Amino acid sequence: MMKKSYLSLLVLSTLAIPATADTSIDQMFSQGTLKGELRLFDFTRDYDNTTNTKHDTSFGGLFYYNTAKVNGLSFGTSFASANPIWTNDSDDVYGLVARDAAGDHDNVNRLQEYFVQGNWWDTQFKLGAQELRTPMMNPHDIRAIPRTFRGFSAENKSVDNLTLSALYITDSMGWSDNNFVSVKEAVQSELARAGVIANVADNPVYALGAKYKLPFETLKTEVELWHYRMEDVFNQTYARVKLSTQLGATNLYLTPSYLTQQATGEETGGSLDTYQYGFHLGAKLAGTDITYMYAKTGDDTVLTPWGDEKIVIQQVYQSARAGEEVNALRVAYDFEKIGLSGLEAYAFYAQYDVPTGTEKDFNETNFSITYKFAGALSGLGLRARYALVDIDQGEDFDDLRLYITYKFVLGK
Numbered sequence: 001m002m003k004k005s006y007l008s009l010l011v012l013s014t015l016a017i018p019a020t021a022d023t024s025i026d027q028m029f030s031q032g033t034l035k036g037e038l039r040l041f042d043f044t045r046d047y048d049n050t051t052n053t054k055h056d057t058s059f060g061g062l063f064y065y066n067t068a069k070v071n072g073l074s075f076g077t078s079f080a081s082a083n084p085i086w087t088n089d090s091d092d093v094y095g096l097v098a099r100d101a102a103g104d105h106d107n108v109n110r111l112q113e114y115f116v117q118g119n120w121w122d123t124q125f126k127l128g129a130q131e132l133r134t135p136m137m138n139p140h141d142i143r144a145i146p147r148t149f150r151g152f153s154a155e156n157k158s159v160d161n162l163t164l165s166a167l168y169i170t171d172s173m174g175w176s177d178n179n180f181v182s183v184k185e186a187v188q189s190e191l192a193r194a195g196v197i198a199n200v201a202d203n204p205v206y207a208l209g210a211k212y213k214l215p216f217e218t219l220k221t222e223v224e225l226w227h228y229r230m231e232d233v234f235n236q237t238y239a240r241v242k243l244s245t246q247l248g249a250t251n252l253y254l255t256p257s258y259l260t261q262q263a264t265g266e267e268t269g270g271s272l273d274t275y276q277y278g279f280h281l282g283a284k285l286a287g288t289d290i291t292y293m294y295a296k297t298g299d300d301t302v303l304t305p306w307g308d309e310k311i312v313i314q315q316v317y318q319s320a321r322a323g324e325e326v327n328a329l330r331v332a333y334d335f336e337k338i339g340l341s342g343l344e345a346y347a348f349y350a351q352y353d354v355p356t357g358t359e360k361d362f363n364e365t366n367f368s369i370t371y372k373f374a375g376a377l378s379g380l381g382l383r384a385r386y387a388l389v390d391i392d393q394g395e396d397f398d399d400l401r402l403y404i405t406y407k408f409v410l411g412k
Contacts, residue, residue, distance in 0.1 A: 024070065031068040033411040037061050039082075040404040041144050043094045047397040056096035056105065058082040058144045062112065072119040078131075080112040082144035082176070096144040098176045110178050112148050122158040127151075129180070134165065134209060135226050135238045136259075140307030143175035147307050150180055151204065161215065167207040167228075172306055183306075187233060187269055190305035201232035201268040205306075220244045232265035234272050234303065251284040257311060261303060274298035276319065278311040278326075287337030293328040293350070295319035312350055315366045315387040316399050323355040342372040362391040379407045 038061040045054040060081030067075045084097045084105035093099045100106040115128030129150045131139050139146030151169035171180040174189075181189075184202045191198050209226040222242040229235050240257040256279040263272040278295035295311035302310070302320045312319040312326045319326040328350035335343040348366035365388045373380040383403040390396050 035409040036063040038406040042402040054094040055091040056094035058096040078113040080145040082108040123156040135309040138307040161213040165209040186305040203231040233269040255280040274300035287334040289332040295326040345369040
């Protein structure tokens, strides 16, 4: 109650100060911005043997409203919706929409964000429900609705090329949740999916991050470092370096990264002690982008209840399992180079080698084609993705995802 009183006093005090910019309090809402994206998605997963087909078709979207700033203060909110259409009760729920008590497809309609934001001293402060974009807490937008979080965030850019960040997060919502759950419950759910039952400590997540672009012209370099801590559960540290250089008409790039996770304190989430390291190595030339990826994971599976920046992220699987080694190759092409603006495609193959006695080795092959319209249909996008998963001495399956999206912006 005391914290809420302080917050109310801060907001009222800030608004009471005469506006130094063109925007006045009465214009705060009328000069706000509304943007959104309508989404019609259709996901199907078909198995070769006895596992039942998973299929969802959802229609909905994301709608974001932000007020104009008055003395650096603004407010924001967003609404997210995913509603099942053309459903077949014999199919299992894929995960675009919610699952009701009977196991059938159900709607997801929720407030995605609601926050107060202040911009002072080269720093953005945000309190409330918000989408985060950090390596291990992010929207992870691979379903109808992205992940979102509740708490406090701050981002400072006082020094050229340097961004400093801080987080205090208490709650999160996954892709098909209708309500926020504590970060404790999110960790417990992630562990339960792995067959581990735990009574996780009810503590928030703290995080500090830094990103710095080095002032090099020939070799462009960006360094990023993050540390996340959930007391009596686990710590994780993430480091990444982005390197790129131009060699004639070819752009060469290398992105190594390293992640560690260790249980901490009373270890209420289990005795986690693992790592993941690897890199992306690639070249871009004449619209073609070729990337080789390598990832190696430590003795425990990487715990990622809030989105992640794993090294290999495919349509179905990602580099995460205990002791796993992944080699992958991705070839992408932008058809703008031959006059077909808006058309892009890629093929992506990865081999996942898992230690004997834990899980089966497998490989996954992805194909994707995307088209973004221009002119009178600007904002409309179409995409089709197809994955083939081949599991050694296991049940193979294919995964088809179809997307129709329409983005729009109203206001400033």
